[in-house]
Amino acid sequence: MSERATRRTIILVPYLWLAVFFLVPFAIVAKMSLSQVATAIPPYTPVFGLEDGPAGWLAKARELSLDNYAVLAGDRLYIDAFLSSIRIALIGTAILLLVGYPMAHAMARAPERWRPILVMAVILPFWTSFLIRVYAWIGILKPEGLLNELLLGLGLIGAPLQIANTETAVLIGVVYSYLPFMVLPLYAALERMDRTLLEAAADLGCPPWLAFWRITVPLSLPGIVAGCFLCFIPITGEVVIPDLLGGSDTLMIGKTLWTEFFSNRDWPVASAVAVVLLVILVGPIMVYQRQQGRQLEAGR
């Protein structure tokens, strides 16, 4: 193979694959969000067929409407679901940063031969089933669960706490599930840090907490940004955690889309939900991509 042909293959194979299976589908979702539900297979209209010809496509294009978006805008359920998803993702990401930073910091300062073992220990649960780990929390959080048994046994509470099926349970599940996604980028940033800067600060009389705030935190900023986006974006669209831990009162948009699609079989409204969710997340996703590119650039 010539140099040019090699180059072309290396670029085109992944490019075409991702264009066909990742980019094109969004156009179809956008089109679907303008269709109407129908009791047919497939369960929506208009259905564009090659046999219609340009005139037929034009006629069918006129049937497209923004009705599904009007449904979303007019129903408190959807608006609340969007808002509470964003709220849960923001609170969850903040807690993750507070929990993950001390862990990553401690890992980066551990003796060198311990570090790979600690990293492996963070990754290992992330490589066991996510669904099953979330499911395990039901047994811990439910009224007759282990947490309540423990708190009652210690005499800290008089009656079992209702944690399962609340937003608190969703937050616990979210923080638990995404902790490795927060710790690993933070660790990568902190481990690379030049420690002599802290020694210099100490020599110049800077107290440790101030050195941490003025040196460690700014230098770990790329890790903080990457970790926050890696958690915030998927949490916003989370389905399994609110379904298993949240009960019926907790609304999240990913779960709403899921219900709309699988239970109500309303594909057009599900698509409209997906489009709005995507629009909300495009900004954060682009920031994450920039960050990712810059980090790899820096590793060069």
Place this chain on the structure above:
Amino acid sequence: MSSRSRFLDATALTLGFAFLYLPIVILVIFSFNASQLVTVWGGFSTRWYQGLWQNRQLMDAAWMTLKVATLSALLATVIGTLAALALTRYARFRGRTLFSGLVYAPIVMPEVITGLSLLLLFVSLGLERGFWTVTVAHATFTCGFVAVVVQSRLVTFDRSLEEAAADLGAKPWQVFTRVTLPIIAPAVIAGFLLAFTLSLDDLVIASFTTGPGATTLPMRVYSQVRLGVTPEVNAISTLMIAAVTVLVIAASLATKRGAARG
């Protein structure tokens, strides 16, 4: 380091790891519980494991999941490695920005969006959903992870080795298979394993893109969990945890040996 900061570090690590591992430990312990109740210990028993082997549905789902994971991880490894090569080797080509966006975006994209959009694609193409559609969907959402892993190895790659091979008369293909590939092999293997475990674990994208007769293990477990908590789910979870642990330890030993050699 002062003893106070050492104490803080130890506390952060202890609490953090306790939080990460406690649910898994509890789950494993109660999979050996003779009692039907999750909170009441009724003595040691392996009855839930015995029931598992007779559960044809679960076994079929497990087999399907393994097949999908193997094939989709292979596909993702090829696509992801090529993408990583394209991004590190070719500084500029038409649509590079879009290309890098397409590589990284599936990593953070919420699974409901990816799942729904792929399903609608398969429906518009008139493809029958099942084993192949799930495999393609999984390869698509995991290849970005492979690309990131391989790329991090490629950026520290010494290009003069390839140039030397080319100067000595190796054809581009020979340079790739004899020089480039062996050097990046640990990252390619790590990428494959990551894609494999992501596929094993995925519920949302599989639910959207599958059809009748192609139910994966997470889908099976999910429907059982929703129907009610049975210790059988604990048992199959424990088996999966054990399998992944063995796999991860084997992989880390393999990469350690590779790193020691390279």
